[in-house]
Amino acid sequence: MILETEKSGVTRRDFAAGAAAALLAGSPLPAQAALGTARVITVDTVGGPRFGIKSYPGTLPLADGELVLTFDDGPLPATTGPVLDALARDNVRATFFLIGRNARANPTFVRRIAAAGHTLANHTMNHPWTLRQRSFEAGMKDILDGQDAIEQAAGQKIAPFFRFPGFADTPELLAELSRRNIAVWGADLWASDWNEMTPEAQLQLITTRVVKARKGIVLLHDTRRQTAAMLPTFLSALNQRGFRVVHAVPA
Numbered sequence: 001m002i003l004e005t006e007k008s009g010v011t012r013r014d015f016a017a018g019a020a021a022a023l024l025a026g027s028p029l030p031a032q033a034a035l036g037t038a039r040v041i042t043v044d045t046v047g048g049p050r051f052g053i054k055s056y057p058g059t060l061p062l063a064d065g066e067l068v069l070t071f072d073d074g075p076l077p078a079t080t081g082p083v084l085d086a087l088a089r090d091n092v093r094a095t096f097f098l099i100g101r102n103a104r105a106n107p108t109f110v111r112r113i114a115a116a117g118h119t120l121a122n123h124t125m126n127h128p129w130t131l132r133q134r135s136f137e138a139g140m141k142d143i144l145d146g147q148d149a150i151e152q153a154a155g156q157k158i159a160p161f162f163r164f165p166g167f168a169d170t171p172e173l174l175a176e177l178s179r180r181n182i183a184v185w186g187a188d189l190w191a192s193d194w195n196e197m198t199p200e201a202q203l204q205l206i207t208t209r210v211v212k213a214r215k216g217i218v219l220l221h222d223t224r225r226q227t228a229a230m231l232p233t234f235l236s237a238l239n240q241r242g243f244r245v246v247h248a249v250p251a
Contacts, residue, residue: 038244048178052186071222075109093247100125100149107153121161130168188216199229
């Protein structure tokens with residue numbers, strides 16, 4: 001079950017297909033109020049629901065023009081820092097699926113993510129490729145070790161949200177996560193920023209996909225320099241064209 005709170009009255013406008021081209025050409029966007037977080041949805045994780053049509057039948061109940069921003073694989077100081085700076089400038093809240101070993105190595109950044117009001121979530125301890133090639137026991141250990149490492153670094157409990165590395169789930173792991181009331185997150189669209197490209201190419205790609213999808217869970221990586229570099233312009237474009245950011249938190 002998902003409950004809605006903190007709705008805003010932001011006016012919805014179409015995201016013109018030429019927005020990315022104009023940005024890439026250096027056309028400035030008019031100054032306006034920060035993008036902000038339009039509303040918060042509270043996710044009941046009882047039974048281990050699954051979200052994201054790239055992997056599962058359903059997703060979060062988002063209206064046209066609504067996006068949930070998610071970041072995987074951090075934290076890494078060189079790139080997570082600029083990502084957090086960009087989100088803070090626009091008063092945007094996101095969900096960070098952290099790798100346990102990175103959280104253990106960079107606890108200051110884990111606490112900074114939490115202090116900024118973002119949702120902390122689990123992306124395994126070591127990001128194995130893939131869990132489908134491991135035993136059930138080894139897979140669950142990597143998942144639970146990741147949760148423990150992130151919580152130790154944060155000094156608090158994290159959301160019962162989990163994303164499989166490479167979206168490589170198994171029936172056995174899904175069943176156990178369901179038993180533990182942990183929601184499994186896929187994505188509705190992604191930036192493909194695991195591929196090397198310029199920030200300009202990254203902006204063009206994700207903008208085109210947002211235009212086509214109109215709404216959904218967006219997957220990015222706060223460990224990628226190209227993503228950190230293009231994020232301020234991407235957020236400005238969303239703001240200018242009337243897209244709204246929704247923040248997901250656990251019940």
